[in-house]
Amino acid sequence: MSLRSVVKKASGQDVYICHACNDCDIPTRDEMDIPLSSLIQLVLLNDDEALQCRTLWSDYALEAARSACKRGLNLHAAMIALREESMRKAGD
Numbered sequence: 110m111s112l113r114s115v116v117k118k119a120s121g122q123d124v125y126i127c128h129a130c131n132d133c134d135i136p137t138r139d140e141m142d143i144p145l146s147s148l149i150q151l152v153l154l155n156d157d158e159a160l161q162c163r164t165l166w167s168d169y170a171l172e173a174a175r176s177a178c179k180r181g182l183n184l185h186a187a188m189i190a191l192r193e194e195s196m197r198k199a200g201d
């Protein structure tokens with residue numbers, strides 16, 4: 110299953126509607142290695158780096174993701190789905 114499908118199934122969020130506007134790019138902190146917009150692009154590319162990047166595990170980014178997307182995507186829910194997928198894969 111693609112990462113897009115994993116996120117959609119677990120959170121109801123279809124990252125396909127992302128237009129790469131970058132409006133969700135909150136100020137980065139040391140604990141983040143990529144911006145939120147890049148995380149979503151990695152999901153669209155089905156790149157497992159989305160599951161391994163430090164931004165996914167930043168609680169600051171997770172909290173900011175609640176209202177970060179200007180197109181109505183719930184990035185907080187998407188990140189939770191990605192964290193769960195990452196932990197599931199780590200347990201395989």
Ligand code: SF4
Binds near residue numbers: 129133149178179
């Ligand atoms: S604000 Fe929303 S639509 Fe724009 S890049 Fe971020 S996730 Fe994509």
